[in-house]
Amino acid sequence: MRSTILRISIMVICVLTAVAGVQAAPPQREKQVVYGITPWTGKEYGGTFAPKGIDKIYLLADSNNVINTLETEVYFWPITNEYMANWFESREVVEGRLQILQDGKEIMVLERQPYNHYYPDGFYAGTSELLIGEEAEKKLQEYRDAIEGYWQAVSEYRQAYADYEQQMSEILKEVTETGKTYTEDELPKPPEQPTPPIWYATEVTEGFIVNLPVGEYVIRTIDDGGNVVEGTEKKLKVFDKRRSGIGYQIIPESKWTRPVQSDDATQILYMEGSRTMYLKAFYESEYNQHDFLKMTSLEQPLAGEGATSAYMWVHEKEVPSSIKVQVLQGGEVIKEAEYKPYYVKQTPGYALGYEIIEFDPEAEEFAGRRPSFEAVKLELGPGSYEIRAVDSSGRVLDGSVRSIRSINVVPMWQLYLLSLLPLAAGVVVVIRRRRMRGQTAKSVSA
Amino acid sequence: MIQTEGLTKKFGSLTAVDNLNIHVDRGEIYGFLGPNGAGKTTTIMMLLGMERPTAGKIKLFGKDLAENYFEIKRRIGVLSEFQYLYEDMTAKEYLGFFADLYEVENPDKKIDEVLSRVDLLDRKNELLGGYSKGMKQKLGMARVLLHDPDLLILDEPQSSLDPYGIREIRDIIMEENQKGKTLFISSHILSEIERTCHRVGIINNGKLLAEDDLTHLKHQVANEMEISVELEGYSEAIASSLEELEFVKSVVYEDSRLTIKTTMDDDYRAQISRVIASHGGIVLSMVAKEISLEEAFVIITEQNLSLLTKEGQAS
Amino acid sequence: MSKMQYRANAINVIARRDIKSTVNGLGIYVVASLAFLVSMLFVRSNLKGVTENGLMVMVNPLNFPFFIAVTIGATYLALTSTMSVSRERDQGTLEVLFYGPVDSVAYIMAKFLEQLVTFLGLVIVYMVIFFVISKLTNFGMDGSFAAMAGLSVLLAASIVAFGLLLSTLCRSARTSVILLLVLLVLFLAVDIVAGILNSMSAKDMSVTLVYVRVAVDMLNRGLQWISPFGYLNRGMGAMNLGSAKLILSSIGASLLYTIVLLALAMRFLDRRGVRK
Incomplete structure (x- = not known):
C-alpha cells in the first residue's frame, strides 16, 4: 500500500514537473544515503542506484549482485524523469554491514567484500564476470602484469624498431655508397608490434555481494553498534525468470535493416512465397517486465510502471556459432545450415539497393572490411517447415523449435462467403420449421 | 393433505398473511375465499414454496415441502389465474414438455386424453400464440391433469371461461374428486364454490376468519x-x-x-x-x-367477523 | 428416486427444450455468421501484414480471430440466457415451471447447461470453419488452438454464469442485458488496452501515458478476477508456459468462478422470487 502511494506520488510529481516547464529551475541537489547497485541482468552486469525516494530494490535470484551503501549528491532530472547521482564529485562509502531480513527475522548480515569485474573480451565487447575476494585481486594483478608486460613489450618493440631503423639506415647508406645489392632475405626483418591485452579487469573495490533465493526481503545497513543507518532500510524483491529458451533474430533478405524476432515456439514465422532469410539464435529468458525494468533502471521511477502483468524476453547471449540450424518438413530434416559471415554490399548506380553476399576474409574485395553480420542463411520455397538449432553433437537445443509457414493469398470473398455458411444453415432450418408447422396445421384443419 | 400452522408472511411493514392455520383433508374440495388482496395468492405461493414464509409451518401430504420438494411437487397440479404459456409451442409440444418434466408414462396417450377432457384435442398442433384466453385456461387445466396429481391447487380455475367452459371445468373438478383427489380452489365465482366445495376457508386482510363446511358456516353467519x-x-x-x-x-x-x-x-x-x-x-x-355463501362471505368479510376460536379452530 | 435424480430430470427437460428453441431460431446462426465476419477482418489483416512485409512473426494468427468469434458467440449466449430468465419471469412461464418439480438450482443449471451445450455446438462449427480457413491460408492451427477451443468452453461457462447472475440480480430484462453488455465490453476493453499499453516500451511513452498505463494495469489486475476474460487469459498463459500445475490451477479457478456465480444466481433467484 505504502509503495503504491509512493509510486503514485512520484508519478504525480513527474507529471506536474513535466507540465510546469522544468527548464526554468535548476534541479535541487541533496546529499543522500543511497544504495549503489550492480545487478546481474542475466546478460551482463548493470548499474543503477536506489535513492531516498525509491523504497524497493529488485535483484535476480541465485546470482551474485553487488550492493553498496554510499553517500552522494542526488537530484531529480525531470527531462528524462530519473534520479541522477553526482558520483564524480561526491561519493563516500557509508561504513557498516548489510543486514538482510525476511518476515521480520534477520537471515544474514553481510560484510563488504573486495570485488572487481573481469571482461574476458574487453570492456566494450562481451560481458563481464564478477570476481570476488582473492580471485579479484589475483585477476587485477594478472591484468596489471599483462599491461606491464605489454608496456614492456612496447618498450622493447620501440627499441627493436629503432635498431631496425638504424640497420636499415646503414644498409641504405652502404647501398648508396658502394652499390652493393641485398636480397630480400638478407634484409633485417622489422620487429613485430606487440598487441595490448584485450581482456580487462577493473580496480578492486568493496561492496556487499548479495546472492539470494526468490523472495521478499528487507535490507538495511547497520553500524558497528548494530544501529540501523538512517535512510538505509529498503525492501528487496528477489525474482527469477519465468522460463528460458532459444530466441531467433530473423533478418529478411528483402529488408535486412528490419529484422523480426521469434522468442518462443508460439511465435510462428509466416512468409509469402519463396524467401531468403538469415537467422541468429540467442539464449534468452523471460522475466516479469515490471521487475526486470525496475532492476535495471531503478533510478527511473517510471521504468516498468504498469507492466506488472507483462513479461519480456531478454536475449542473454548468442548461441555459439558452432550450432547448426536444421530445417524439417514432415518430420524429416531436409536442410542443415551453419553460421557464416555475410556482407551487405550496396548496389552501385542509380538503382539504390543492396545484396547480401557471403563474406570471404581471403577475398580481395573484402580487404579491410568486416562482415556485416554472422548468421545462418535459409532459402525456403512455399510450404510449411520447422526449424531447430542443434549443437555440434547433434543435440536439439531446448526451446529452439519454430514453425515457418508460407501463406496462401486467398481472395477475401472466399473467406467472407465461408462466414455466411451458418446463416445459410439457419435460414434452411427456419424455413423447414415453418413448412413443418404449416403442414401440421393444414393436416389438422383438413 | 394441506396443513398450515401460524403461517405468516410480511412484506416490510405489511402483513400479507397473518398466523394462518388451514387444514384440508384428503379427498375433499376446499374453497379458499377472500376479497382481492386478502392474501390468497400469497398463501398459495407459500404452499408451493415459491414465497418464503416469515413464520409458521406448512405440511403437504403430512410432509415438509422443503425436505421433500420434488416428491411433493410431483404430486401437485397447480393452475394459476392467468395462463402463461410458451407461445412458440403447439399444445402438443407444450404438454409434451411438462409430461417430460413430470416423467409421465405414455406421454402421447396421456396428452391426447387430457386435451380431449378439455375439448382441445383437435387444436393440439396449433401454436399457443393463437389460442384464445379461454382455450389457454383449458390448456392450463390439461397441464394440471397431465401427471395425475393427488392434490390440485386451482386459482380461479373458471375465470375467462364461457358457461360451457365453466361447466367443463366443474365436471373435471367433480370427476377428479370422485377419483379421490383433493382440490384446493381459490375462486371469486362463489356459486361455483358453493356447488363444488365441501368446506371453505375465508381469509381477509391476511387472517383466516372462517373455516367450516358450508351449512355450518352459513348457520354461524346468519342469525x-x-x-x-x-x-x-x-x-x-x-x-x-x-x-x-x-x-x-x-x-x-x-x-x-x-x-x-x-x-x-x-x-x-x-x-x-x-x-x-x-x-x-x-x-x-x-x-x-337459507343465507347464500355469497351473503355469508359478504357478511364475514365486511364485518371482519371471525368465526374461529383464539386457537384458530372453528368454534 | 432421489432428489438429485428429480433435479437431473428437470435440468435435462428444460435444457433440451431451450436448446431446441435456440436451434430452431435464426438468432444463433446470424450471430455465428456475424462472429465469423468480424473474425475474418482480423484474418485479412494478418494476411495483409505478411504480404506487405514478406516475413512476419505471429503468435497463432488464427487464435485471436477465433477468440473474437467465441467471445461474440459466448456473449450472445449470455445475453440470450439473461434475456430468457428475465423474459420467462416477465411472461410468467417461470412461475408455471416452479409450480412443478423445478427449483432454482435445476432452473439455473438447465439454463446454464443449455447455453453451454449450444456453445459446444458453436465451437465445433467454429473449429470446422477455422480449419477450412487454416487450409485455405496456411495459417497454422496448432495445439494451442485446440487448447483455446477447450478453454473457450470455460470462458463461455463463466460468461453465461455471469449473465445468469445479472439476470437474477436485475429487476428488468432490459437492465440486465444493458448491464451485461456494458460490463463485458468494459472487461474486454480494459484487457485489450492493458495489453497494448504493456506491449509499448516505457521509453516511447509520455509521462501521462505511463500514468495511464499504471491506472489501466491496476484496474486490469483487479478485473482479472471479476472478468470471465481474465480466466481465459490465465488459462492461455498457462497453456503457453506448458505448466501442468498452472493449467490445472487456472482451470480450477475458472470452474470455481463459474460455480460461485451460479450459486449466487441460484440464491438471488430464490430471494427475488420467480413471480412476475
Whole structure:
C-alpha cells in the first residue's frame, strides 16, 4: 500500500514537473544515503542506484549482485524523469554491514567484500564476470602484469624498431655508397608490434555481494553498534525468470535493416512465397517486465510502471556459432545450415539497393572490411517447415523449435462467403420449421 | 393433505398473511375465499414454496415441502389465474414438455386424453400464440391433469371461461374428486364454490376468519332463518300462535303467504306446520330460505367477523 | 428416486427444450455468421501484414480471430440466457415451471447447461470453419488452438454464469442485458488496452501515458478476477508456459468462478422470487 502511494506520488510529481516547464529551475541537489547497485541482468552486469525516494530494490535470484551503501549528491532530472547521482564529485562509502531480513527475522548480515569485474573480451565487447575476494585481486594483478608486460613489450618493440631503423639506415647508406645489392632475405626483418591485452579487469573495490533465493526481503545497513543507518532500510524483491529458451533474430533478405524476432515456439514465422532469410539464435529468458525494468533502471521511477502483468524476453547471449540450424518438413530434416559471415554490399548506380553476399576474409574485395553480420542463411520455397538449432553433437537445443509457414493469398470473398455458411444453415432450418408447422396445421384443419 | 400452522408472511411493514392455520383433508374440495388482496395468492405461493414464509409451518401430504420438494411437487397440479404459456409451442409440444418434466408414462396417450377432457384435442398442433384466453385456461387445466396429481391447487380455475367452459371445468373438478383427489380452489365465482366445495376457508386482510363446511358456516353467519309458507285457511290465530313460539322472531302474512323468521339454532318447520294445522290452516308449500355463501362471505368479510376460536379452530 | 435424480430430470427437460428453441431460431446462426465476419477482418489483416512485409512473426494468427468469434458467440449466449430468465419471469412461464418439480438450482443449471451445450455446438462449427480457413491460408492451427477451443468452453461457462447472475440480480430484462453488455465490453476493453499499453516500451511513452498505463494495469489486475476474460487469459498463459500445475490451477479457478456465480444466481433467484 505504502509503495503504491509512493509510486503514485512520484508519478504525480513527474507529471506536474513535466507540465510546469522544468527548464526554468535548476534541479535541487541533496546529499543522500543511497544504495549503489550492480545487478546481474542475466546478460551482463548493470548499474543503477536506489535513492531516498525509491523504497524497493529488485535483484535476480541465485546470482551474485553487488550492493553498496554510499553517500552522494542526488537530484531529480525531470527531462528524462530519473534520479541522477553526482558520483564524480561526491561519493563516500557509508561504513557498516548489510543486514538482510525476511518476515521480520534477520537471515544474514553481510560484510563488504573486495570485488572487481573481469571482461574476458574487453570492456566494450562481451560481458563481464564478477570476481570476488582473492580471485579479484589475483585477476587485477594478472591484468596489471599483462599491461606491464605489454608496456614492456612496447618498450622493447620501440627499441627493436629503432635498431631496425638504424640497420636499415646503414644498409641504405652502404647501398648508396658502394652499390652493393641485398636480397630480400638478407634484409633485417622489422620487429613485430606487440598487441595490448584485450581482456580487462577493473580496480578492486568493496561492496556487499548479495546472492539470494526468490523472495521478499528487507535490507538495511547497520553500524558497528548494530544501529540501523538512517535512510538505509529498503525492501528487496528477489525474482527469477519465468522460463528460458532459444530466441531467433530473423533478418529478411528483402529488408535486412528490419529484422523480426521469434522468442518462443508460439511465435510462428509466416512468409509469402519463396524467401531468403538469415537467422541468429540467442539464449534468452523471460522475466516479469515490471521487475526486470525496475532492476535495471531503478533510478527511473517510471521504468516498468504498469507492466506488472507483462513479461519480456531478454536475449542473454548468442548461441555459439558452432550450432547448426536444421530445417524439417514432415518430420524429416531436409536442410542443415551453419553460421557464416555475410556482407551487405550496396548496389552501385542509380538503382539504390543492396545484396547480401557471403563474406570471404581471403577475398580481395573484402580487404579491410568486416562482415556485416554472422548468421545462418535459409532459402525456403512455399510450404510449411520447422526449424531447430542443434549443437555440434547433434543435440536439439531446448526451446529452439519454430514453425515457418508460407501463406496462401486467398481472395477475401472466399473467406467472407465461408462466414455466411451458418446463416445459410439457419435460414434452411427456419424455413423447414415453418413448412413443418404449416403442414401440421393444414393436416389438422383438413 | 394441506396443513398450515401460524403461517405468516410480511412484506416490510405489511402483513400479507397473518398466523394462518388451514387444514384440508384428503379427498375433499376446499374453497379458499377472500376479497382481492386478502392474501390468497400469497398463501398459495407459500404452499408451493415459491414465497418464503416469515413464520409458521406448512405440511403437504403430512410432509415438509422443503425436505421433500420434488416428491411433493410431483404430486401437485397447480393452475394459476392467468395462463402463461410458451407461445412458440403447439399444445402438443407444450404438454409434451411438462409430461417430460413430470416423467409421465405414455406421454402421447396421456396428452391426447387430457386435451380431449378439455375439448382441445383437435387444436393440439396449433401454436399457443393463437389460442384464445379461454382455450389457454383449458390448456392450463390439461397441464394440471397431465401427471395425475393427488392434490390440485386451482386459482380461479373458471375465470375467462364461457358457461360451457365453466361447466367443463366443474365436471373435471367433480370427476377428479370422485377419483379421490383433493382440490384446493381459490375462486371469486362463489356459486361455483358453493356447488363444488365441501368446506371453505375465508381469509381477509391476511387472517383466516372462517373455516367450516358450508351449512355450518352459513348457520354461524346468519342469525335468523326465513320460512315461507303457502297456505289455505289463514286466520289471525295462526299468526298469534306462531308469534308466541319462543324461536319465532316475526310473522308476516301477505298474498296468501306467511313469512316466518326464526332463530337459526334448529329446523322448526315441523313445529310451525303443527301450529298452522291446529288452527285449521292447510300448508300448501313450505320453503326454508337459507343465507347464500355469497351473503355469508359478504357478511364475514365486511364485518371482519371471525368465526374461529383464539386457537384458530372453528368454534 | 432421489432428489438429485428429480433435479437431473428437470435440468435435462428444460435444457433440451431451450436448446431446441435456440436451434430452431435464426438468432444463433446470424450471430455465428456475424462472429465469423468480424473474425475474418482480423484474418485479412494478418494476411495483409505478411504480404506487405514478406516475413512476419505471429503468435497463432488464427487464435485471436477465433477468440473474437467465441467471445461474440459466448456473449450472445449470455445475453440470450439473461434475456430468457428475465423474459420467462416477465411472461410468467417461470412461475408455471416452479409450480412443478423445478427449483432454482435445476432452473439455473438447465439454463446454464443449455447455453453451454449450444456453445459446444458453436465451437465445433467454429473449429470446422477455422480449419477450412487454416487450409485455405496456411495459417497454422496448432495445439494451442485446440487448447483455446477447450478453454473457450470455460470462458463461455463463466460468461453465461455471469449473465445468469445479472439476470437474477436485475429487476428488468432490459437492465440486465444493458448491464451485461456494458460490463463485458468494459472487461474486454480494459484487457485489450492493458495489453497494448504493456506491449509499448516505457521509453516511447509520455509521462501521462505511463500514468495511464499504471491506472489501466491496476484496474486490469483487479478485473482479472471479476472478468470471465481474465480466466481465459490465465488459462492461455498457462497453456503457453506448458505448466501442468498452472493449467490445472487456472482451470480450477475458472470452474470455481463459474460455480460461485451460479450459486449466487441460484440464491438471488430464490430471494427475488420467480413471480412476475
